[in-house]
Amino acid sequence: MIQFSxxxxxxxxxxxxxxKTDEKRLSLGGYAGTGKTTIISELLKLMRGKxxxxxxxxxxxxxxxxxxxxxxxxxxxxxxxxxxxxxxxHGTEEGVSGDKKGGRKRCQLCNRPLMIRWVNNPFIxxxxxxxxxxxxxxxxxxxxxxxxxxxxxxxxxxxxLEPIGKDPGIMREPDIRLEEIHRQAAxxxxxxxxxxxxxxxxxxRWNGGEFSDAQVVPMSALSPRHLSQFDAILCGYNKTRKAVxxxxxxxxxxxxxxxxxxxxxxxxxxxxxxxxxxxxxxxxRSKRESREYPKLDLVDEAGNEYFDISAHPDQFxxxxxxxxxxKGIGLFDxxxxxxxxxxQGSEWDSVGVIEQIARSxxxxxxxxxxxxxxxxxxxxWVPKGR
Numbered sequence: 001m002i003q004f005s006x007x008x009x010x011x012x013x014x015x016x017x018x019x020k021t022d023e024k025r026l027s028l029g030g031y032a033g034t035g036k037t038t039i040i041s042e043l044l045k046l047m048r049g050k051x052x053x054x055x056x057x058x059x060x061x062x063x064x065x066x067x068x069x070x071x072x073x074x075x076x077x078x079x080x081x082x083x084x085x086x087x088x089x090h091g092t093e094e095g096v097s098g099d100k101k102g103g104r105k106r107c108q109l110c111n112r113p114l115m116i117r118w119v120n121n122p123f124i125x126x127x128x129x130x131x132x133x134x135x136x137x138x139x140x141x142x143x144x145x146x147x148x149x150x151x152x153x154x155x156x157x158x159x160x161l162e163p164i165g166k167d168p169g170i171m172r173e174p175d176i177r178l179e180e181i182h183r184q185a186a187x188x189x190x191x192x193x194x195x196x197x198x199x200x201x202x203x204x205r206w207n208g209g210e211f212s213d214a215q216v217v218p219m220s221a222l223s224p225r226h227l228s229q230f231d232a233i234l235c236g237y238n239k240t241r242k243a244v245x246x247x248x249x250x251x252x253x254x255x256x257x258x259x260x261x262x263x264x265x266x267x268x269x270x271x272x273x274x275x276x277x278x279x280x281x282x283x284x285r286s287k288r289e290s291r292e293y294p295k296l297d298l299v300d301e302a303g304n305e306y307f308d309i310s311a312h313p314d315q316f317x318x319x320x321x322x323x324x325x326x327k328g329i330g331l332f333d334x335x336x337x338x339x340x341x342x343x344q345g346s347e348w349d350s351v352g353v354i355e356q357i358a359r360s361x362x363x364x365x366x367x368x369x370x371x372x373x374x375x376x377x378x379x380x381w382v383p384k385g386r
Contacts, residue, residue: 002042008035011176015043015153019050019128024151027134029158029174032194032372033185036155036178037068040130044070051125055079056132057141058280058345059301065132075302076131076141077277080148082121085114115308118275124148130155136279136344138165140270159198160369161362164278164341189214190371190378197367203355204382214374219354219381224251230379231348233337234370236356238319244337244354246317258294258313259284259334265298266335266342273327274309279342281335282306293329301346340370350377 004012011028018026030036044052054073056062065073086092087107105114129149131137134156137145141163145152158171185191189211196206203216224247227233233244254260267280282298285305289295293310300306315322315331324331340353351374357363371378 002038004042005035005180005182007178007180008039011039011178012042012046014176015039016046018153019047019151024146025154026152026176027154027156027170027174028176028178029135029156029171030178031157031159031181031198032368033181033188033191034178035182036132036157037065037070039178040065040132040155041069043130050127052128052130053079053124053126054130054132056345057136058133059304060281060346060348061133062302064347073132075300075304076145077118077275078302078304079124079129080121080145081118081275082123083116083275084119085116087112087114113308116275116306117273120148127151128153132156133345135160135171136163137168137170138163139168140165142168142170157372159365160344160372161341161365163344190374190376193378193380194368194371197371198364200364202382203367203380213376214371214378214380216380216382219383222354222381224248227337227352228252230350230352230377232343232346232350232373233352233354234340234343234373235337235354236339236358236361236366238339240354240356241337241339242317242319245334248336249334258311258316259287259296259332261286264335265332266338268315268321268331268333269324271327271330274330275306276309276330279345281346282332340366340373343373344369347373347375349375351379353378353380355380355382 054070055076056065057076059075062073062075085105089112090107090109106112107114128151130153132155134154154170156171158174189208190213193206193208193214197203206216208214227244228248228251235241254263259265261284263284265282265284267276267278270277280300282300285297285299287294287296293312296309296311298306298309310329311332312324312329316333321331353370357366
């Protein structure tokens with residue numbers, strides 16, 4: 001067993017005591033670099049023999065957990081929902097499940113490609129579930145998971161922005177807090193800059209000369225070619241997001257108004273019929289034109305495949321979400337540049353941040369959330385004159 005810091009030991013003792021009670025939920029909040037993933041990993045070792053499931057709201061966050069040694073981590077969506085195959089003609093009646101031909105399963109009754117919808121998973125067999133990145137869970141997500149899971153440990157970062165949608169308050173006042181930054185994390189310029197800003201200091205006053213992984217740069221003319229070198233660009237306003245996406249697509253040789261094969265797109269609205277959720281990122285595998293709505297085959301960050309997803313063409317490159325509530329037609333936009341609010345739960349090796357903070361937002365939370373999306377390289381661009 002590793003040597004815990006005093007606050008980690010207190011956290012672990014509290015969690016172990018909770019596992020023996022009838023309390024449904026417990027929340028652990030920890031800033032970046034305080035060892036939240038270490039707690040999860042050691043808890044799984046200590047409780048071998050118990051059935052514990054670990055998940056996160058996004059595929060990217062689940063991948064980060066697995067990369068850090070939390071084997072078996074999945075998306076929250078994959079845990080609490082299950083795919084159900086059906087035929088558009090024969091529904092789910094007996095005999096519908098078919099053979100896989102050309103990468104797609106087809107109905108044995110009429111040979112049409114089978115569709116997939118997501119239904120509640122009644123087979124969640126676990127003593128308790130750990131939900132990481134809980135700071136991005138909105139109220140409807142919490143209600144879904146608590147309806148299907150008997151006991152839940154929520155783990156998140158209480159320094160980040162509030163979730164998109166109604167805030168259930170899980171990370172507003174977590175039951176347990178980790179706030180001591182560990183030695184290894186303290187050697188990261190990204191972590192140092194993030195905490196400098198979390199404490200309310202402005203980025204341009206950070207002395208990061210000794211670090212090579214984080215830079216604060218005056219915002220001059222940012223060329224699309226330079227922006228395209230990053231895994232993700234974050235900004236504050238949708239107008240900027242739209243312009244940056246357009247510029248990066250042009251640099252990468254994409255000219256169609258609709259996404260082309262290989263492009264990254266982001267879902268803007270939950271759709272239970274399609275099994276997709278707001279903020280989910282995809283790569284386009286293939287595209288087919290149809291009379292009204294193009295059909296896309298997609299793969300998300302966890303490797304889950306989605307076939308024949310109808311995408312509303314009017315949403316792409318719009319600043320705001322269009323007024324559309326018909327299920328079965330997804331709302332997407334290009335995903336090279338995201339607002340910081342939409343980026344929660346994701347992490348990329350290299351991130352560029354264009355600082356844009358509205359008066360109604362908490363500047364410290366916005367800056368901290370944006371900076372902690374970077375794993376290896378961060379360029380943080382501040383407005384001129386600051």
